[in-house]
Amino acid sequence: xxxxxxxLLAFSVVSLPPMRLHAAAVxxxxxxxxxxxxxxxxLHAEKDLRTVxxxxxxxxxxxxxxxxxxxxxxxxxxxxxxxxxxxxxxxxIDAIDGLYTGxxxxxxxxxxxxxxxxxxxxxxxxxxxxxxxxxxxxxxPKPVPPMxxxxxxxxxVATIKPAPPxxxxxxxxxxxxxxxxxxxxxxxxxxFAYEVNPKQIVGGPAWMETDKFDxxxxxxxxxxxxxxxxxxxxxxxxxxQRFGLKFHEGKQQMSAYVLTVAKDGIKMTKTDGDEHxxxxxxxTKLGHLIMRNQTMDDICHGFQGAVFDRPVVNHTGLQGRxxxxxxxxxxxxxxxxxxxxxxPDESPDAPPPIFTAIQQQSGLKLDAEKTAVDVMILDHVxxxxxx
Numbered sequence: 001x002x003x004x005x006x007x008l009l010a011f012s013v014v015s016l017p018p019m020r021l022h023a024a025a026v027x028x029x030x031x032x033x034x035x036x037x038x039x040x041x042x043l044h045a046e047k048d049l050r051t052v053x054x055x056x057x058x059x060x061x062x063x064x065x066x067x068x069x070x071x072x073x074x075x076x077x078x079x080x081x082x083x084x085x086x087x088x089x090x091x092x093i094d095a096i097d098g099l100y101t102g103x104x105x106x107x108x109x110x111x112x113x114x115x116x117x118x119x120x121x122x123x124x125x126x127x128x129x130x131x132x133x134x135x136x137x138x139x140x141p142k143p144v145p146p147m148x149x150x151x152x153x154x155x156x157v158a159t160i161k162p163a164p165p166x167x168x169x170x171x172x173x174x175x176x177x178x179x180x181x182x183x184x185x186x187x188x189x190x191x192f193a194y195e196v197n198p199k200q201i202v203g204g205p206a207w208m209e210t211d212k213f214d215x216x217x218x219x220x221x222x223x224x225x226x227x228x229x230x231x232x233x234x235x236x237x238x239x240x241q242r243f244g245l246k247f248h249e250g251k252q253q254m255s256a257y258v259l260t261v262a263k264d265g266i267k268m269t270k271t272d273g274d275e276h277x278x279x280x281x282x283x284t285k286l287g288h289l290i291m292r293n294q295t296m297d298d299i300c301h302g303f304q305g306a307v308f309d310r311p312v313v314n315h316t317g318l319q320g321r322x323x324x325x326x327x328x329x330x331x332x333x334x335x336x337x338x339x340x341x342x343x344p345d346e347s348p349d350a351p352p353p354i355f356t357a358i359q360q361q362s363g364l365k366l367d368a369e370k371t372a373v374d375v376m377i378l379d380h381v382x383x384x385x386x387x
Contacts, residue, residue, distance in 0.1 A: 035089060038128070052134075052137060089104065146227070153220035153221055153226060155238060163184075174217075178217065178218075179235075184213060193236045199254060199310055200374065204381055211383070228275060254311070258367050261363065278293060280293075281298060287327065287351065296314045300313065329350045
């Protein structure tokens with residue numbers, strides 16, 4: 001037993017050749033300073049959210065990152081830009097208006113930083129994961145194949161209830177094959193489904209603007225994930241069935257905004273996506289807009305449905321879909337649909353008004369004009385039963 005113990009001790013103090021010592025030191029130093037690895041940490045927001053960041057390096061040395069909020073699902077959130085210079089890591093995620101900035105520790109094991117989404121910065125410390133400590137990332141939901149382009153689906157089941165009196169905000173959407181509205185008036189639903197501004201809805205009773213509803217649907221009666229156009233077509237059918245909506249079309253002269261391309265040209269990024277690729281017209285806060293995979297018609301419909309008190313007409317002549325962001329200081333005439341009182345930001349570093357911002361940031365232009373606009377003239381509408 002003694003000879004065995006001595007042999008082990010002797011083995012433990014055998015020196016490495018100088019070249020091997022140098023290589024080991026270089027490898028250890030690289031392990032401390034490289035950023036391309038898996039990092040994880042908990043974001044303490046309204047509830048704790050475990051965050052996993054996977055950073056890889058291309059053959060040309062460019063860094064790419066996948067961002068996961070694993071308590072909210074296993075789907076990776078695309079990171080638009082990753083930079084690492086002088087020990088400082090910056091991740092920019094346009095889709096959710098997210099920004100992470102952090103500093104790598106001298107021993108290379110942690111990144112101490114801040115997560116910012118909108119105006120709410122939160123501390124986020126990331127640690128370098130190992131095979132033993134790495135959190136499991138849930139399997140993302142399997143993609144639902146698209147619904148046939150010629151399908152004409154309907155919802156067999158839909159529940160319509162008055163919204164709670166204290167409910168805040170409003171919304172439309174849901175996962176594939178499911179749809180709901182939250183705190184929406186019938187005018188809101190018509191604006192969404194028919195892509196019109198409320199001023200283009202003529203002749204309805206006053207309750208259409210005041211009574212608010214929550215709608216939850218079952219699945220469509222056709223297989224596959226419906227496109228946005230198919231969802232809107234189903235909502236049009238639902239309003240005809242449950243609200244008795246009937247109307248005829250006409251034209252009226254009214255004030256509108258006309259969207260054109262500014263003289264310096266479009267600054268948004270053209271995508272190769274289609275109507276099945278997802279996207280959205282999303283506000284992370286009033287005055288900060290994220291546009292993903294949007295046509296110019298989509299952008300006009302978004303502006304006239306959420307921001308302005310009048311229709312927005314597309315005269316850009318641009319085809320295809322675009323990504324972009326827009327940051328401006330809203331004024332008291334905007335976002336009336338959300339029933340909020342806007343107090344303009346008059347600080348010296350406040351973003352510009354929307355008319356300036358859209359030219360500078362998107363290469364588009366909005367002009368106020370009086371023009372003939374399509375309108376919906378209501379013939380019949382009634383309050384729905386709850387079920």
